[in-house]
Amino acid sequence: MHTWPPLRRPRRTSRTPIRSRATTRVAGALLTAAAMLVSACSAGSSMTTTSSGAAEPTLAALPRATPSALAPYYDQHLSWRACGVAGFQCATMKAPLDYANAGAGDVKLAVARKAATGKDRLGSLLVNPGGPGGSAISYLQQYAGIGYPAEIRAMYDMVAMDPRGVSRSEPVECLDGRQMDTFTETDTTPDDQRETNELVGQFRKFAESCGAHSARLLRHVSTVEAARDMDILRAVLGDPKLNYVGASYGTLLGATYAGLFPDRVGRLVLDGAVDPSLDSLRVNLDQTAGFETAFQAFAKDCVRRSDCPLGGKGATPAQVGDRLKAFFRELDAHPIPTGDASGRKLGESLATIGVIAAMYDQASWGQLRQALTSAMRKDDGAGLLALSDSYYERNAKGQYSNLMMANAAVNCLDLPPAFTSPQQVEKDLPEFEKASPVFGAGLAWASLNCAYWPVKATGEPHRIEAKGAAPIVVVGTTRDPATPYRWAQSLARQLSSGRLLTFVGDGHTAYGRGSACIDSAINAYLLNGTPPPVGKRCS
Template identity: 70%
Template sequence: MHTRRTLRRTRTGTAATRLAPLLAALLVTACSAQGPSSTAGPAAEEKRTAVPALVALPRSTPSALAPYYGQKLEWRDCGVPGFQCATMKAPLDYAKPSEGDVRLAVARKKATDPGRRLGSLLVNPGGPGGSAVGYLQQYAGIGYPAEVRARYDIVAVDPRGVARSEPVECLDGPKMDAYTQTDVTPDDGREADVLVDAYKRFADGCRADAPKLLRHVSTVEAARDMDILRAVLGDPKLTYVGASYGTFLGATYAGLFPDRTGRLVLDGAMDPSLPARRLNLEQTAGFETAFRSFAEDCVRRADCPLGGRGTTPARAGQTLKAFFDRLDTRPIPAGDTAGRKLTESLATTGVITAMYDEGAWQQLREALGSAMRRNDGAALLALSDSYYERDPSGGYSNLMSANAAVNCLDLPAAFASPREVREGLPAFEKASPVFGESLAWASLNCAYWPVKPTGEPHRIKAQGAPPILVVGTTRDPATPYPWARSLAGQLSSGRLLTYDGDGHTAYGRGSSCVDSTINAYLLRGTAPADGKRCS
């Protein structure tokens, strides 16, 4: 039971630890230029530009917001050595700021060379629903290049509804176990009804938990919160690194506040001009592109369970899909003390998880080998659990709850009914013979959301902003490369940096060309020429 997610993953430690802490997926998307069903082209680009542009907010701050912009943060020890934490207030409803606050968790790692400090660098790992504070403490505050950490206070804020910032909690652990195991490839009307009921129970749980907040967790509101934080930190302009969904958040900030925009890095870019169904369809093609790259590598290795040398990626995909189909009727043991078995939905999620990072391909080969050859689904279940941020005791982070809450508010639903999904299935299955069916049905989740969407597809121009660095990876599964091209083209000052490689996002993933280009931009303001390529 996957939902729309895109999220940044680190490259430190083992494959298992890389996959666990920061893995949100945004089932929005775009076909990779190398994908089997790319729809990019003149007609597609013309269609994208038909949507309205995001309108910038007035330069002057409304007097009703002055108390928020003038607040002082009280920094305290986080309990994690070297990090400080604070709580920031923002209005629950920017249209009615006197009617209540939302409290947001903020953390920072101060510059190691304060005499050469450039200011604050705000980071966000994506999701939506990924904890920026957790990302800061687990990776950015210790893993960003030493010179960047020397010159900047690295700062994070969990967006409203996420992690430590008044989290939306829709289902408890046992109910989340049931939800993630729900069959997302219904064979008949009865199974479709079961899936719809699961979506409705999830939505009802969210409404019961956060009836007011659920109406105010949009990306626009989170971007406005970031401007309050910028002011409170004393920075005249925002310096920011956003990955995956974090690129949508950062681009939205630039669109709303182009005059307050500083050096923005948008890595693994999303395209804000696309409606939800198009996003989901294109991401589905992105996962197919990533799988084919994995399959090409797999079949050259002796331990590949999808075939040997000479096996085509298409044939490897057929073998994997046949395995998923068998699990649909006959789940296999997974060594889980709670009695969970590896179902089709959990196995599919496990494979999708490994598409985010080519460093996990060996782990995936071994997991598939255990499941397909030895009837042991434990390793694939562990990959799936990392995707959902399920801990060994059966508890879940609020990642999936926040993910749905933001996505379903930001855009109208991709599909309104099972009938619409069935009509759309051929396009999804063409985009990905392996994942198309399950990802199409997963796109139905927002149809039963208790709050009407407040957002629509739009272009972001950010007229007047300084150069904004947009980074795209050619075989990125979750934010396919054409999205980066599109966003860079929409932004009036966009500069596209292309990484020819695998995996989700590019900064800190092993390319010295990418890293040095981004570091030069952050440290010296030197933006690369538009269209620079790295490998």
């Protein structure tokens, strides 16, 4: 688990209307990127004075006129072809690899759509499930294009584009499957110098491999560049304004777009919001606390159930946490069998990721209880390994998607690293362990990986105000493990037209996850442009 959890919508095995698919949030992988988010301010920035009197960078809007060097990209025509599931079309769009030097070459971006089923369409609705590194096209074809409400699909062409460096859009490439297995199994709670050196060595190997295999891309996969690609897509689709639903890291993409192009904002929903004003250390600490909050909720629920392997009725969340930590220590010393064809065993790192994966969605808590019961009472690690593999997007053949590679590439470019040496991690370990007694140590060490990245970060923490933009709906869940609720509160305050919609509950993101109150508020906004009332709360 050497990387911060990709910020995606939770992965689900069952399909119900509007419920998200899972990797693009459970999505992910705690292994390859410590920074986690925030966009590069290479597009320009202004300064805002904070309440303390300090100057704080603010993402500046780009000029309204399209530069002549970019005109060929904005004027291109897409050649659509049938692809994937019936009713979907795919195309390839070109964007400049380097917006500061449009003549330096192109990047090819994969786009997919499903046409509106009604006659009176409102335009296109672009969707992104997060990551960074989650495939928006897979999300569209497997969920959004068939699972969004019928009235939304009737009025909008449902559209997705894999961001540069992700999946079908010239993916960042690093380690192969066997190397990734070694990477994911490496101990991220080192007990001595030897284990620390081994962990640092894996971070270095991962970074060097990305540099060797994807040198052309690594300097040009920032969130700002991906947001500018979205504006080219908007124009190519013939839409005067961008309509968009972004989840998790997708909220950073959407907010960045709004900051760069406020006059082109249509109806934007930012669900499971990210706060771009935070540095990577603060982001990582906040997320560590978020996973602890989610675990506390799981623990309270677990001890009320007869199949809870971590304690019976009357046990406190702290006692549940202590028992889980003791189990992790046992696995650190003595990994258990999993029945995996390649001979992998369940050690502390994979088990921890398996537990974290289930924190994204309370619908996974039953699966987690069963997996923990098998592991703790039968020495069978198959259940926790399955959760971990889902999180890392590893298939039965030992192949990984490029989720973790793209995740690191974007995060390490968007923000300077949280830590630059093992000594810094050790210094801040107590703060991480205070934030989460269960996960703190592992998440602190996971925050080290960007220290060895071959490309220097181009971004910095900044505010996004998007002055002049139409109303933007920001959605926050009060016990969200991956994007803490206060991030949504902060982003809604930063955006000049932000409107906060609150879900009082558990899990990562809120739209399409069971709350009729949330869904009806967002559907009404997408269909008629009316944002939820100020202070709207749902449960």
